[in-house]
Amino acid sequence: MNRVVITGIGIVSPVGCVIDEFWSALVEGRSGIRPIQAVATERLTTSSAAQVLGYDATAQFGRKQANSLDRFAQFAVSAARDAVKDAGLKIDEELAPQVATIVGSGAGGLNTLDDAYYRLYGENALTLHPLTIPRFMGNAAPSHVSLDLGLKGPAYSVASACASGAHAIGLAFQMVRSGSVPVAVAGGTEACLSVGTIKAWEALRILSNDTCRPFSKTRTGLVLGEGAAILVLEDRDRAVARGASPYAELRGFGMSSDAVDMLSPDPDGAARAIRAALQDARADLEDVDYVNAHGTGTTMNDRTEIGVLRSVFGAHSERLAISSNKGVLAHSLGAAGALEAAATALTLRDQIAPPTANFEVPDPECDLDVIPNTARPMPIRAAISNSFALGGLNAVLLFARA
Amino acid sequence: MQVLDDVKRIIARQISVPFDQLSPESRLEAIGIESLDVIEIIFALEEKFGIAIGFNANESAALAFETIGQIADEVQKLVAKKAPA
Numbered sequence: 001m002n003r004v005v006i007t008g009i010g011i012v013s014p015v016g017c018v019i020d021e022f023w024s025a026l027v028e029g030r031s032g033i034r035p036i037q038a039v040a041t042e043r044l045t046t047s048s049a050a051q052v053l054g055y056d057a058t059a060q061f062g063r064k065q066a067n068s069l070d071r072f073a074q075f076a077v078s079a080a081r082d083a084v085k086d087a088g089l090k091i092d093e094e095l096a097p098q099v100a101t102i103v104g105s106g107a108g109g110l111n112t113l114d115d116a117y118y119r120l121y122g123e124n125a126l127t128l129h130p131l132t133i134p135r136f137m138g139n140a141a142p143s144h145v146s147l148d149l150g151l152k153g154p155a156y157s158v159a160s161a162c163a164s165g166a167h168a169i170g171l172a173f174q175m176v177r178s179g180s181v182p183v184a185v186a187g188g189t190e191a192c193l194s195v196g197t198i199k200a201w202e203a204l205r206i207l208s209n210d211t212c213r214p215f216s217k218t219r220t221g222l223v224l225g226e227g228a229a230i231l232v233l234e235d236r237d238r239a240v241a242r243g244a245s246p247y248a249e250l251r252g253f254g255m256s257s258d259a260v261d262m263l264s265p266d267p268d269g270a271a272r273a274i275r276a277a278l279q280d281a282r283a284d285l286e287d288v289d290y291v292n293a294h295g296t297g298t299t300m301n302d303r304t305e306i307g308v309l310r311s312v313f314g315a316h317s318e319r320l321a322i323s324s325n326k327g328v329l330a331h332s333l334g335a336a337g338a339l340e341a342a343a344t345a346l347t348l349r350d351q352i353a354p355p356t357a358n359f360e361v362p363d364p365e366c367d368l369d370v371i372p373n374t375a376r377p378m379p380i381r382a383a384i385s386n387s388f389a390l391g392g393l394n395a396v397l398l399f400a401r402a
Numbered sequence: 403m404q405v406l407d408d409v410k411r412i413i414a415r416q417i418s419v420p421f422d423q424l425s426p427e428s429r430l431e432a433i434g435i436e437s438l439d440v441i442e443i444i445f446a447l448e449e450k451f452g453i454a455i456g457f458n459a460n461e462s463a464a465l466a467f468e469t470i471g472q473i474a475d476e477v478q479k480l481v482a483k484k485a486p487a
Binding site (some may be wrong): 203207208262 | 436437441444445448455457459
């Protein structure tokens with residue numbers, strides 16, 4: 001079995017599209033949650049979201065190509081270009097057929113669907129844009145990434161709601177580890193801030209009208225976000241041979257399904273995914289120093305997740321440093337697991353645990369060390385990143401120092 | 403009480419139990435109401451009565467409905483508020 005390292009990262013996020021901007025916002029706890037301005041708000045009761053403001057698709061793609069990509073695919077291609085460049089990867093004729101492309105998205109091209117159906121039902125149009133289908137289909141992201149970069153190996157999309165990005169990276173990890181491909185380009189993307197999608201989330205009655213305050217007693221719920229993160233996963237021997245400098249090693253991947261309830265998280269399902277990741281990495285409980293929590297800022301998630309960490313890690317849970325990135329990034333659904341995997345790789349590189357931002361008052365039912373508001377430089381040997389999706393699908397990635 | 407009967411009817415349909423088995427004292431958990439049921443029931447009540455029920459699963463001050471009677475009381479209150487005096 002090959003060892004797998006992260007050699008490249010590409011980011012499109014509400015706090016910047018350059019690694020340093022993204023990482024410094026997370027470390028400083030500077031939130032990207034703002035009043036909604038990208039879409040018409042008069043029919044929304046939700047007032048805030050973490051939007052990728054100032055993203056210029058025309059500058060990235062030119063007018064013609066930008067028009068053929070939904071925003072979720074634009075984000076994925078931008079992030080993938082940056083990740084491959086960051087890795088210093090040269091895609092030549094020999095390598096191209098050996099690079100896998102796996103991109104997660106919870107829902108695909110929602111802006112395209114929203115626009116198309118508004119035209120159809122709202123404006124009584126008789127025809128739709130000819131590229132409606134290729135823009136909105138869920139696999140548009142990996143298709144455009146592979147097309148844009150000339151990646152000709154295995155390629156597909158993954159849909160597991162809030163865990164899509166983590167599942168995509170975990171599956172890519174398994175392919176590189178097994179030797180079926182030497183390199184994979186994997187991550188997640190989501191552009192879900194259309195009026196129709198926000199209304200649909202409002203109907204679930206878990207959105208906050210304030211900001212996202214994970215693990216804080218004063219939490220008011222989930223805030224939607226958007227963005228993308230793509231990682232380059234590479235066989236460690238290959239990376240070392242070409243002189244690449246990895247961010248971190250990906251050591252283990254655990255998956256599970258709750259099979260209990262569509263909306264309420266199940267402690268047993270989450271615990272099984274964490275144990276599976278530990279076992280996959282052959283790691284002991286005491287090896288893990290940091291947890292990048294799912295931490296959505298909903299009462300149900302936060303209390304369940306802390307309880308699960310207590311039950312899985314036992315006495316060691318008191319020594320874990322735990323934080324959620326969602327106070328800064330909000331919840332970008334299918335992109336979240338990938339953005340948080342990127343953050344976890346950077347955590348290991350810099351040996352700094354980013355804080356849980358927007359924290360106000362401790363919740364007695366979340367009484368572990370959740371790193372309130374201030375980052376913590378500390379020795380971090382291994383870290384897990386949790387993603388627990390609506391629908392009960394769980395994915396946990398275990399990273400170690402490169 | 404008309405509102406109570408409507409609430410009972412909506413809940414009975416949502417979880418497929420006989421109308422007569424439900425009373426104001428019925429505890430939601432005891433009659434098998436799950437996470438999805440709660441938001442669907444609230445949505446059905448809002449549609450039926452043209453009201454907005456302030457329910458967010460996260461706010462600590464959120465209405466915590468435990469019985470059918472509590473839901474009916476809240477609906478009654480909102481309907482009364484809506485009607486011109």
